[in-house]
Structures are given as structure tokens and as C-alpha cells.
Amino acid sequence: MPSRKPRSAPLYEQIRQLIVAALAAGEWKPGESLPSEAALAERFGASAGTVRRALDELTAEHLVERRQGSGTFVSTHAAPRQPFRFLRLVPDDDAQAFTRELLSCRRLRATAPIALALGLRPAEPVIEVRRLLHRRERPVVLDELWLPEKNFEGLTAEVIESHAGALYALFEARFGVHMVRAQEQLRAVAAPRQAAVLLRVPEGQPLLSVERLAFTYGDRPVELRRGLYLTDHDHYRNDLN
Amino acid sequence: MPSRKPRSAPLYEQIRQLIVAALAAGEWKPGESLPSEAALAERFGASAGTVRRALDELTAEHLVERRQGSGTFVSTHAAPRQPFRFLRLVPDDDAQAFTRELLSCRRLRATAPIALALGLRPAEPVIEVRRLLHRRERPVVLDELWLPEKNFEGLTAEVIESHAGALYALFEARFGVHMVRAQEQLRAVAAPRQAAVLLRVPEGQPLLSVERLAFTYGDRPVELRRGLYLTDHDHYRNDLN
DNA sequence: CAGTGGTCTAGACCACCAT
DNA sequence: TGGTGGTCTAGACCACTGC
Numbered sequence: 026m027p028s029r030k031p032r033s034a035p036l037y038e039q040i041r042q043l044i045v046a047a048l049a050a051g052e053w054k055p056g057e058s059l060p061s062e063a064a065l066a067e068r069f070g071a072s073a074g075t076v077r078r079a080l081d082e083l084t085a086e087h088l089v090e091r092r093q094g095s096g097t098f099v100s101t102h103a104a105p106r107q108p109f110r111f112l113r114l115v116p117d118d119d120a121q122a123f124t125r126e127l128l129s130c131r132r133l134r135a136t137a138p139i140a141l142a143l144g145l146r147p148a149e150p151v152i153e154v155r156r157l158l159h160r161r162e163r164p165v166v167l168d169e170l171w172l173p174e175k176n177f178e179g180l181t182a183e184v185i186e187s188h189a190g191a192l193y194a195l196f197e198a199r200f201g202v203h204m205v206r207a208q209e210q211l212r213a214v215a216a217p218r219q220a221a222v223l224l225r226v227p228e229g230q231p232l233l234s235v236e237r238l239a240f241t242y243g244d245r246p247v248e249l250r251r252g253l254y255l256t257d258h259d260h261y262r263n264d265l266n
Numbered sequence: 267m268p269s270r271k272p273r274s275a276p277l278y279e280q281i282r283q284l285i286v287a288a289l290a291a292g293e294w295k296p297g298e299s300l301p302s303e304a305a306l307a308e309r310f311g312a313s314a315g316t317v318r319r320a321l322d323e324l325t326a327e328h329l330v331e332r333r334q335g336s337g338t339f340v341s342t343h344a345a346p347r348q349p350f351r352f353l354r355l356v357p358d359d360d361a362q363a364f365t366r367e368l369l370s371c372r373r374l375r376a377t378a379p380i381a382l383a384l385g386l387r388p389a390e391p392v393i394e395v396r397r398l399l400h401r402r403e404r405p406v407v408l409d410e411l412w413l414p415e416k417n418f419e420g421l422t423a424e425v426i427e428s429h430a431g432a433l434y435a436l437f438e439a440r441f442g443v444h445m446v447r448a449q450e451q452l453r454a455v456a457a458p459r460q461a462a463v464l465l466r467v468p469e470g471q472p473l474l475s476v477e478r479l480a481f482t483y484g485d486r487p488v489e490l491r492r493g494l495y496l497t498d499h500d501h502y503r504n505d506l507n
Numbered sequence: 508c509a510g511t512g513g514t515c516t517a518g519a520c521c522a523c524c525a526t
Numbered sequence: 527t528g529g530t531g532g533t534c535t536a537g538a539c540c541a542c543t544g545c
Contacts, residue, residue: 086507206505207506208503208504211474212501213475213495213497231454233454256455261451261452262450262452263452
């Protein structure tokens with residue numbers, strides 16, 4: 026028998042990690058197809074069944090999508106299967122259709138909490154984006170985002186305004202940053218004066234505060250977001266399994 | 267070749283559904299072990315691999331738990347793997363430990379929205395439970411529950427008070443109703459007077475409103491719940507995948 | 508029709524648990 | 527030590543896609 030394996034993680038898990046590393050390195054871009062199961066089995070020296078198991082895990086994590094008859098593809102926010110995977114706010118009645126209004130896009134230095142969340146050195150430069158989401162001419166969401174400048178060099182108001190799709194699709198297409206998962210912390214808060222003005226509600230109005238930390242491949246945090254949701258005619262939907 | 271199969275769902279899916287039906291029928295109770303893979307394969311006339319696939323799906327849905335070396339067991343809220351699977355409110359700082367205070371337990375007739383949510387006829391009898399959750403002598407959650415009386419006959423304040431564990435463990439042990447999954451709708455609301463008094467906050471204080479519809483085997487709704495969470499020192503945590 | 512993923516089987520071997 | 531689930535393989539056949 027050949028060399029001793031440390032017998033740490035199962036083979037399908039090692040292969041999964043190797044594929045994630047290749048995705049992080051950009052070997053296959055979002056929307057592109059991966060090699061076939063047989064080709065990957067050859068590459069990793071494993072059986073097709075073991076590679077399939079690794080790909081099934083990646084499918085469950087939404088890192089790839091499989092289409093019978095055509096292949097395995099890197100997930101993309103450009104033409105997503107699930108259009109609003111990361112926006113859980115849904116109208117009480119009909120379908121959702123938001124319009125976006127960009128408020129500002131500036132370069133500034135990370136405050137201590139922002140640097141901590143994003144894993145940056147204190148005062149490292151970040152880009153702050155502020156915007157409003159409207160439905161039927163009424164503001165519903167006030168969003169503030171902070172992004173490490175080193176990952177989003179060249180992000181300006183013009184770049185955002187000239188892009189039609191979702192922000193995460195822009196990040197992916199223009200900066201090669203694909204968002205994989207996120208953690209959110211929800212609270213009920215009283216609307217501060219400035220937010221109240223923008224959302225056209227009285228100061229002190231109860232709002233749903235949603236703090237999100239979003240991660241790219243390899244669990245690297247690359248976006249901190251703070252949303253204030255007006256929940257008079259919308260709600261945040263969550264499924265517990 | 268023998269009879270034509272309609273070729274509807276794959277075999278592992280059919281087997282999954284048969285096992286769910288057996289769970290719903292109470293063939294194996296929460297905490298008990300299922301037959302081994304080999305025995306189930308024999309029973310359903312399939313290979314071990316196919317039965318394994320069905321059991322893997324049920325594991326992902328938290329309907330069963332598998333323990334290497336000892337067997338496959340029906341999930342239970344009595345000794346859960348994940349202690350707070352359905353309570354997403356976590357303290358900002360340290361660990362969670364709630365004490366419960368029962369406010370009331372009464373029998374009444376379902377209002378229209380309650381009947382609709384639970385799939386009952388109008389004015390069918392339901393049991394209403396109201397309670398407070400405290401941490402460090404401070405009220406944090408005001409909970410109201412509505413349960414179909416036909417499924418929870420004999421549920422009284424005394425029954426609740428005499429039970430040490432979680433409510434869902436009580437429901438399972440005493441009424442044979444195991445909660446499988448739930449949908450929640452979150453909003454920020456202003457504390458109504460009565461809730462404000464109970465939670466010891468000013469009237470109008472922003473609170474996180476959590477409406478939950480919980481389902482048992484076969485997606486049958488059996489509990490409607492309305493929680494008002496004080497989120498000054500706690501937050502609702504959610505992971506987006 | 509060739510190539511892809513999806514299903515199903517059979518069997519070997521390993522890791523873990525109970526006794 | 528026997529029984530359980532966990533991993534890995536090899537191969538057959540099916541269903542779907544795209545040329």
C-alpha cells in the first residue's frame with residue numbers, strides 16, 4: 026500500500042475544500058461551468074461518486090448549481106435561481122418590486138466597530154454607500170453599507186448608478202467578489218431623526234434594524250450592512266427548520 | 267418486464283414519504299430508534315444505498331438523528347441536539363438562560379385570523395397560553411400561543427406549571443404533537459399599553475414582533491404564536507445561506 | 508446522438524458503540 | 527465481538543440538454 030493518509034477529513038470533504046479554493050482563486054468564474062464529474066474525479070484521483078458527494082454539498086451551500094444534461098455551474102448573483110436570497114423583506118400582500126435611490130458613496134476611514142467586523146486594521150479606508158429602497162413611490166428601506174476599499178477599488182456613485190442589477194451582481198461582475206453567505210442581527214429600534222426624515226415617518230417610529238455581515242469564499246467578511254426597514258406593510262420572513 | 271411504474275418521484279423520495287407517514291402514525295415515537303438501514307431496505311424492497319439517501323434527507327430536515335455505531339433515532343424536543351432551534355433571540359453578550367412565568371391558559375373560540383392560520387372552522391375551540399420569559403429578573407419576551415383544542419385536550423395551567431422542560435417537549439410527551447418546522451414573520455411595532463406594563467417598558471417602546479406558525483409531520487399547522495421581544499440587550503440572529 | 512447529471516445497486520472496508 | 531452508521535468504489539441504466 027502507498028503513503029499513509031493522516032485520515033483526518035473524509036475524501037469528499039477534502040475535495041470540497043479544494044474546489045472552494047479553486048473558486049476563491051477564480052479558476053472558474055460565476056456563471057461558468059465546472060469540469061464534468063468524470064473530469065473532476067480524474068483530477069482528484071477519486072471515484073465519480075465521491076466527487077458527486079462533494080458537489081452535492083456545494084450545491085446545498087449555493088456555491089454551485091447543477092443542471093441535468095448540461096453541467097455544473099458556479100453560482101452567480103447575475104442570473105440567480107432565487108432572486109431575493111439575501112433580502113428577506115416581503116410585502117404583506119402582492120409581489121415585490123423595489124426601486125433604488127442612491128444617497129451617497131464616499132471614501133472614509135473605518136471606525137473601530139466597522140474595522141472589527143470586517144477584519145481590518147483600525148482606520149483602514151472603507152467605502153460607505155447609503156441608499157433608499159422605495160416601493161410605489163414610498164421609501165421602505167434605508168440601507169448603509171461599508172466595504173473594504175482594497176477589495177472595491179474604483180467603486181463610485183457613477184459606477185453604482187450605471188448598473189441596472191442588484192448590488193451583489195455588480196460586486197461580482199466588476200470586483201470579482203461573490204457573496205456566499207451572511208449573518209444578520211435583528212432588532213426593533215426607534216427611528217433616529219435623520220432616518221425618520223428619509224423614510225418620511227415620525228421620529229421614534231419603530232423600525233426593524235438589520236445588521237448584516239456578508240462573507241465571500243473561504244468565510245472572508247467583505248461587507249457590513251445596516252438596514253432600517255419600515256414594516257408597516259412589509260415583514261421579514263424566516264423559515265425555521 | 268413487470269408492471270409499468272408511473273415514474274413519478276424517485277424511489278428514495280417515495281421511501282422518505284413512507285417513513286414520514288410512519289412517523290406521523292406514531293410507529294416510532296420521538297427518541298426511539300428506527301430499524302437499521304438493512305432492515306428498512308428489506309421492508310421497502312430497495313438497496314441500502316437508496317434507504318440511506320432517504321434517511322439523509324430526513325436528517326437534513328431534523329426529522330431523525332443518526333448516531334454512528336448506535337442507530338437512527340426519531341428527533342425529540344426532550345433531549346435536542348440543538349437546544350434553542352426555534353428561539354432565535356440571543357443575548358448580545360453572554361449565554362442564554364430564561365425563566366418562564368405563566369400568565370394565563372384559557373379555552374376560547376378561534377377568531378377568524380387564528381382559524382385561518384390553523385386551518386380550523388370558524389369559532390372552533392382553541393387554547394390560548396400567555397407567558398413571560400425573563401432573564402436576570404427582567405422580562406424580555408411576551409409570548410401568546412393558540413393551539414387547536416382537539417389536538418391538545420387537557421392542556422391546563424397546572425399541566426404547564428408542572429412541566430420543567432420546553433413547551434415543545436411537553437407537547438410531544440403529553441399530546442404526541444412533535445413540531446417539525448415553522449414560518450416566522452417579523453416586524454417592529456410600538457408596545458401596546460398592556461404589553462408595555464408586562465415588559466416594564468414605556469408604552470410605544472419599539473418591540474420586535476414575531477409571528478410564528480408551527481407545523482407537525484406532514485406540514486399540518488398546529489400552533490400559532492405571537493411573541494413581542496425586547497431587543498435592548500438581545501437580538502434575533504439569522505443566518506442566510 | 509454524444510455528453511451531462513440523476514438514480515439505483517452491490518459490495519468492501521472503516522469507525523464507533525454497546526455488551 | 528457483533529451490529530450500527532460512515533466512506534468509497536465500480537458499474538449499469540435513465541433523463542435531460544444541446545448540437
